[in-house]
Amino acid sequence: MVPARNALIVDDERDIRELLVLTLGRMGIRVDTAPDVASAKNLLARPSNKYDLCLTDMRLPDGSGMDLIKHLSSHHPETPVAMITAYGNVEAAVDALKFGAFDFVSKPVDLSVLRRLVEHALKLNEERRSNGTASAKLIGDCPAMAELRGKIGKLARSQAPVYISGESGTGKELVARLIHEQGPRAAGPFVPINCGAIPTELMESEFFGHKKGAFTGAHTDKEGLFQAASGGTLFLDEVAELPLHMQVKLLRVIQEKRVRPVGGQAELPIDVRILSATHKNLAELVANNTFRHDLYYRINVIELPVPPLRDRREDIPKLSEAILARLAEEMGDESPAKLSTEAIDALNNYSFPGNVRELENTLERAMALCEDGRITPSDLHLPQGEHTPGAQPYSPRVTGMMPAMPALSNGNGNGNGSAMVNGNGNEGLPEYIEQLEREAIEKALLECRYNKTKAAAQLGITFRALRYKLKKLGID
Template sequence: MPTDKAQALVVDDETDILELLRITLARMEIRAVTATTLIEARTRLAEQSFDLCLTDMKLPDGSGIELIRHIAAHHPELPVAMITAYGNMDSAIEAMKAGAFDFVSKPVELQRLRQLVGAALKLAHRPGGEHGGERVPQLLGDSLAMAQIRQLIAKLARSQAPVFVTGESGTGKELAARLIHAQGPRRDGPFVALNCGAIPHDLVESELFGHKKGSFTGASSDKQGLFQAAEGGTLFLDEVAELPLQTQVKLLRAIQEKAVRPLGTQHELPVDVRLISASHRDLNAEVERGRFRQDLFYRINVIELRMPPLRERRGDIPALADWLLARIAEKSGADTPRHLAPEALAALAHHPFPGNVRELENILERATALCEHSLIEVGDLYLPDPASTHHDTAPEITAPPTAPTEPTHWDHAAAARRLGMSQRSLHYRLARLGIE
């Protein structure tokens, strides 16, 4: 909870807005220091420190965007939110790209304002590493690429802007999303994840927005949607490119209005959710093909985070392998984890890893199961011949010889693409064939 020492800089040239914000903040035990121009705001920032800043978009001597950039450059720890005209999402997105923590539209809704201020003060008063004693996930590796990713994640955690995580399958897109959540002001709220490619198209809207009993065949009771389940926290939509176009329209409205309408109801319900989405596909190409709405892509891709493939950070393989082997041993109940012989580690360092970290984990799980000693040798890895494009040397116990996921290192998304079918169809066929 904020204390009587908390101070906010409020920048607006409309007297009634300044008074409304001052009174609202006072009821939250926050002292408001006001400014009506860009120059005056910069003077206030130079004179004293603040816990948060609220600024209008249009000021008599400039734009609120200029103030946001000034704060980002000179006061990077200060959360700043933009006050925009109603429905002006373009301005809101521009503000968040410039470094704004969040935005609120005029006429200002007091409940929304209180939520925003509360989240901003959590950033100001709590270190990013705290998470109520819970174990926070980590991105392993000392490579320059991972150091840059960790820095960007820490920056993104201080914002409420929608983030779009790109990268090949197995690069850790969901882990990055969980870190953004864990280091941000929503850390005490839920983190809810959905793989959009794993839900049948006729059920995905019910999963996202919920439904009322009797709204469609099989709806035997009311169901809460994932937007509502993620209230106060983060909703992570993995493989968002798999959403059908009709659902994309409704998702766009939910983002713009910060509200959802469950199937079978006539009223929208307000939701307070931060959205992070991800895909291994090139969404620009999907937009050009007419498979993904350009306006939705513009909304979810306010800030892009690219997760590098493992082949771009081979120096991280030893640390990753040690951590994975320790986790495999823990899961299996072994007293001590196995270790890699130098030759085995060298072989892994030269492997192309089309399946990235997920493939490395699969290789080490297989090697642990087959190895009869504490030291994993090259032969225990069953890596393919570098000159071959197929895994003909893989042991038969990993899957039946005709398993469609074997040449793709058990990467279901890649296998589905090669076979020209959806992941959902592939999962159905694997189940019918008894392939695990």
């Protein structure tokens, strides 16, 4: 038998209260109503009243809905609360999310949007009861990780946009997945987008979809990534890479909760939660006018920093053990490699500019090089000397170390001519140029931490050209 579910509606307009009571009643929800803050607090104070949801208007006769949101966050944190705002009042909606509201709905109330909001709120209590264990994927017992897990649990209960900040390789996508898995949208899709990996000319179609005949090659209707994430979470990774024209469109979609496919006449409602991340400093980009301040304000309702590995060195042994166990399982090996005491000390003393991703690459390489399943410091091949945060160590994902550049020769051995040969004298010009391209691309990928957009810019070619060359040269 499904337990009775209860909601509290706070609005000074009688017509609005009656509409909401009727709508929620049809969903099998018992509703109490209050016309002001004082009446709402009296209802909340009664021990017999346990609410699964509260909907409150922004403007009330004796105060603000924000006052009620703060009261609920302090005294009834188990009760999800959503704000009813005037149409287009984005600032009030953002403030409500910051103070603990899990979502908002605009007047005039769209009943389909309201029903989805209510369904998500009711799922919050189900998630709390189940007390999911997804946070176990975040390995580490240091205070910084304990704090991060706690914040993830709190943010999962909200529908507020979250901006996940941190250096490359810290695990920002994992954090986003955990927020999704522990929230009421866990049963829906989690759709990650690398904003730097989509060609600019295809970006609008990829995000919002397109209609048949909208442009050359559009042979059928195509669903966009926003529609694909319906009912779930959309994760915008490397959001700083979005061009300005897409920033404008994204801002409107987030505010209006509607998208218009390329070539379409009608806007389609969307139901997604937005999480975003980048390793760049968005505040600096806003100051430099390369990232819109209004979009920054909208996606950065709550910032969640992910600590770098060098700030939680005590977690390295446990992290390493888990990584080696996973690698062994992937290889079908029942006995994972073990780190020697000296190898653990070497890892603890290294700065890891590439963070957890670099640790994974280091251990994968060491596992392949070690003998008898015992990893020593020499197997780790850690770079010597200090590393800056921008440096990227050698990664096994690039095939081999870069060979020495062949000599240039004019046939007389003086190195000043235009003919090019290798050491054995039988390599032609096309092969030599291809080798040069390979070396330059691999070097750029290493230096840019495998951010292909950055690598293309560093090489002075377009993203599309880089993608073509990666395929042509067989570089993974």
